[in-house]
Structures are given as structure tokens and as C-alpha cells.
Amino acid sequence: MRASLLMAGLIAMLASAIWAGEGQGGYGPVIPEATGEAHPEGNDYMRRWHMSMMRHDRDVTIYEGKREQNASLGGCFECHAAKDETGTPVTYADERHFCRSCHDYVAVKVDCFDCHRSTPEGVEEPAAHAALGGLLFPALGADVGALVAYLGAREVGQ
Amino acid sequence: MSCGAKKDVSRRDFLRSGASLATLQLAPGVTLMAFGGSEAQAAADAGKRWGLLIDASKCAPDCNACITACQDENGWKGGGNAETDVQWIRKVTLKDKSSGRETSLPVMCQHCESPPCVDVCPTGASFKRKDGIVLVDKHICIGCRYCMMACPFKARSFVHERVTNQKTHAPRGIGTVESCTLCVHRVDEGRIPACVEACEAAGHGAMVFGDLLDPESEISRRLAAYPSVALRPDLDLNPGVRYREI
Numbered sequence: 191m192r193a194s195l196l197m198a199g200l201i202a203m204l205a206s207a208i209w210a211g212e213g214q215g216g217y218g219p220v221i222p223e224a225t226g227e228a229h230p231e232g233n234d235y236m237r238r239w240h241m242s243m244m245r246h247d248r249d250v251t252i253y254e255g256k257r258e259q260n261a262s263l264g265g266c267f268e269c270h271a272a273k274d275e276t277g278t279p280v281t282y283a284d285e286r287h288f289c290r291s292c293h294d295y296v297a298v299k300v301d302c303f304d305c306h307r308s309t310p311e312g313v314e315e316p317a318a319h320a321a322l323g324g325l326l327f328p329a330l331g332a333d334v335g336a337l338v339a340y341l342g343a344r345e346v347g348q
Numbered sequence: 349m350s351c352g353a354k355k356d357v358s359r360r361d362f363l364r365s366g367a368s369l370a371t372l373q374l375a376p377g378v379t380l381m382a383f384g385g386s387e388a389q390a391a392a393d394a395g396k397r398w399g400l401l402i403d404a405s406k407c408a409p410d411c412n413a414c415i416t417a418c419q420d421e422n423g424w425k426g427g428g429n430a431e432t433d434v435q436w437i438r439k440v441t442l443k444d445k446s447s448g449r450e451t452s453l454p455v456m457c458q459h460c461e462s463p464p465c466v467d468v469c470p471t472g473a474s475f476k477r478k479d480g481i482v483l484v485d486k487h488i489c490i491g492c493r494y495c496m497m498a499c500p501f502k503a504r505s506f507v508h509e510r511v512t513n514q515k516t517h518a519p520r521g522i523g524t525v526e527s528c529t530l531c532v533h534r535v536d537e538g539r540i541p542a543c544v545e546a547c548e549a550a551g552h553g554a555m556v557f558g559d560l561l562d563p564e565s566e567i568s569r570r571l572a573a574y575p576s577v578a579l580r581p582d583l584d585l586n587p588g589v590r591y592r593e594i
């Protein structure tokens with residue numbers, strides 16, 4: 191996972207160059223709107239460093255038992271729970287999920303949600319959420335078609 | 349995290365003030381607990397060693413309250429496949445062959461002082477916190493399952509299937525190994541493990557949780573007053589979980 195986080199970081203840096211316009215109608219990903227106050231660090235900082243912040247705080251939590259951390263996935267979803275038409279927060283299996291809005295754009299598949307829930311506590315993750323995981327372990331069910339659909343490719347060269 | 353940050357700070361203050369109300373400082377490092385349980389831990393404390401004392405004579409053979417509570421708390425309910433379902437805690441029945449007398453007791457990770465699971469782990473994912481709680485850092489675990497073979501108590505499980513709806517405080521997923529965490533997320537907040545609470549609520553009170561290094565703690569006083577054993581004492585692992593009446 192470390193490699194994928196690092197890569198996400200690098201790509202996020204590169205992507206920030208074309209971030210102007212925030213993607214709404216222009217270049218770049220379409221970022222779901224958040225609730226709550228803006229990050230005092232600024233969005234650019236969060237885009238560049240969110241993975242390092244979470245990695246640091248998770249280590250402090252698991253080894254030192256300090257659980258009052260600011261950077262946590264649970265914390266992210268307090269404000270960044272993208273919702274479907276019915277107003278229910280979507281899981282990572284849905285391409286509207288907050289994390290996917292950027293990671294899909296830069297073709298990075300994070301595996302955070304193999305272990306962490308991708309919705310706020312109390313919001314059910316349906317079985318379809320688990321099915322997405324087949325992409326990581328193809329033997330467990332994903333087929334090339336699903337992979338291609340997920341990556342948004344148009345043709346499969348056989 | 350701006351909004352989250354504020355909330356965290358007030359929660360931290362709440363925990364700290366709560367702790368000081370509930371406890372009485374007798375001397376530096378010596379604290380009397382007013383209501384049982386433990387002082388809210390700001391962090392893992394090397395001056396403590398958490399343990400359990402389980403009285404098998406109080407454990408009802410037909411009771412599964414501790415297991416259900418652990419499943420609810422940590423979100424590991426099985427998918428109905430006995431061969432691959434994980435099991436953080438199980439009820440074991442011992443039978444004395446000559447008398448036929450049966451004893452029922454829960455067995456979970458024994459939080460060994462010299463944990464074989466940590467010895468054999470090739471990645472460093474298995475580790476012991478400074479307060480004695482043995483955990484798996486699932487970000488590092490490669491799922492090799494060496495630790496499962498090394499554990500003399502069959503305490504660890506491999507997650508074979510995709511998991512959804514994990515608890516925020518207990519992330520768990522396919523391809524990693526897991527075991528009882530002694531409800532570390534609760535311990536860090538000054539609460540007791542879910543199994544101990546459930547056993548108490550079910551009216552059995554067969555389990556006591558506490559600090560083995562504090563001679564004044566309930567668990568230490570009971571250990572000092574009555575005979576108790578470690579499982580497989582021949583292995584010299586000095587587990588944090590102790591048993592009575594087995």
C-alpha cells in the first residue's frame with residue numbers, strides 16, 4: 191500500500207498543475223462538495239499531503255495508543271461523504287465516492303477500503319462494495335471486463 | 349480536519365477531566381480508582397501491563413455473551429463457513445476423563461509477555477505494545493500466517509473473505525491475520541474490554557480486567573489471594589490472561 195500511496199502523492203503533485211478550474215466543466219476531476227469548514231491548511235496542502243498525514247497518525251495510534259488524532263479516514267468522511275440521488279453516502283465501489291473522484295482520474299487504485307469502511311459509521315456498505323475488491327485479487331471474482339470498465343478503457347486487446 | 353480537530357480537542361479534555369474526577373492520586377504514580385475500570389489512557393503506558401483473570405467456575409457452559417459482545421464490538425461476525433470464519437475468542441470445554449467433570453472457559457489471545465507470534469513474524473507486523481497488548485499492524489502484515497502456526501493457543505485467524513461494514517475503530521480486511529486486541533481502542537479510553545463488560549452484564553462476573561503491574565488493582569489482588577494458572581505454563585510465555593478453577 192505504501193507504494194500506491196507514494197504514487198498517488200506523486201501523481202497528485204503532477205495533477206495539481208492542471209487543477210485550475212477545479213474540474214467543474216474544465217480539466218481535472220470533479221470533486222464532490224464537502225460539508226463543514228475548509229481545511230485551514232488549504233486544499234493544495236491536503237491534496238499533496240493527506241496520505242502522509244494519515245500514515246503518520248495511524249502509526250501513532252496503533253503503536254502508541256494515542257487516539258485523538260486529527261487525520262483519520264473516519265474524520266475525512268465527517269465532511270467528505272459524497273451522496274447518491276437518495277442522499278445516502280456512497281461507498282468506494284461507486285465512482286462518485288470522494289476518494290475515487292481524484293484517484294480514478296489519476297488511475298490509482300488505493301486499497302485502504304479493503305480494511306477500512308468507506309462510509310461514515312452507521313451507513314451500510316452493501317455487498318457490491320466487496321465485489322469491487324475482485325480487482326485486487328482477480329482469482330476472487332473480477333473479470334477483465336470489470337477491470338476494463340473500472341479503468342474506463344474502450345477496447346480490450348486480446 | 350478543521351471541524352474534526354475541534355471536536356477531538358474537546359473530547360480529549362473531556363477524557364482527561366473525567367479521569368481526574370474518577371481517580372484519587374495517592375502519591376506520584378499511585379492512583380486509586382474510584383469506580384473500577386482504568387484511568388483514561390492518553391497513550392499506551394509502559395508502566396502498565398494489561399491482563400485478564402478468568403474464573404472458570406463462574407463461566408456458564410451455555411453462555412456465549414463474551415463471544416457475541418466481541419463480535420459486535422469488533423465486527424467479525426462469521427459468514428457461516430466454519431472452515432474459514434475468523435474467531436477472536438472461543439468457548440472451550442475441558443473434560444476430566446476420570447471424573448467426567450466438564451469446565452467451560454473462554455480462550456482468546458493470551459497476550460504473552462514473550463509472544464511466539466512476534467518472534468516468528470517476518471515483517472514486524474506482529475508486535476507487543478509497551479503496555480503488553482499484542483497486536484497485528486495490518487498495514488504491514490503480508491498474510492503469511494506464520495504467527496498462526498506459532499501461537500500455541502490457536503488465537504489467531506486469517507481473513508479469507510472480503511469484509512464490508514467494518515467498525516471505524518477496528519479496521520480489518522482480507523489477506524491479513526487478526527486476533528483479540530484486548531479491545532485496545534476501549535482500553536485507550538479508560539474502558540474495559542467488551543467481553544468483560546458482557547460477562548458482568550450476563551450476571552456471571554467470570555472475568556476481571558486490569559493492570560497486572562499495579563499491586564492495588566482488583567486483578568492483582570485476586571491473583572495474590574487465590575491460586576491461578578497460565579495456559580501451557582510449560583512454555584514459559586508469561587501470558588497476561590490467567591485462569592482460575594481449571
Ligand code: SF4
Nearest residue numbers: 457458460463465499
Ligand atoms: S496467545 Fe498467540 S497470538 Fe496471543 S500473544 Fe501469545 S502467541 Fe501471540
Ligand code: SF4
Nearest residue numbers: 469489490492493495
Ligand atoms: S501473517 Fe502477518 S502478522 Fe502473522 S507472521 Fe505473517 S506478516 Fe506477521
